[in-house]
Amino acid sequence: MFKSLYFELGRELVTPGIYGAMESSHKFALEIMHAMRLFCLGNWGKVSAEGKEMNEIALKDGGRLMGTYKTCKGKVWIITEADRSVTTVLFPKEY
Template identity: 45%
Template sequence: MKLAFDPQRKVPVGIVYATATVARQLDRIDVLKALDRHQDGDWGLVSESDATENEFVLINGLRLLSVFEDRKGVRFWIITEADRSYTTVLFPSDY
């Protein structure tokens, strides 16, 4: 899965990639909804301290992490690199 997203959003994500396991196992709609939330600065299921860290990271140009679950309760991560050139959707086990 490879998509490009609007750079005018709160989080420019660059080109979006998904690991092979995510592409095989998750419904594309669930991934797209999570990416939409990620771009709006909704970090999903991260802890309060990780959400605060993401706000700091957003301002200071570091790597961002969001955590989401699909409709079946399967947890996955979205990581946007510091330079915002690309974002990866992956399972924690893919890391």
């Protein structure tokens, strides 16, 4: 669905909690789509300076990527695994 110029996303997944929240709130669904666009562009959202640095290193060396975004349903994480096989959108409590 989404394409990044900087890294492979692999399979794009959402957890059951994210899926249910998207079904119940059009606003939240739009926020998730926006967060995915930002993530694909290398905008990691509300991560710490250390987290941004780790993502920049991971882009070069092949590590896990993580973005944190604020939504109307609370904080969500987007994680792309180090092998770039899957990108998952989840609530932190689902980790």
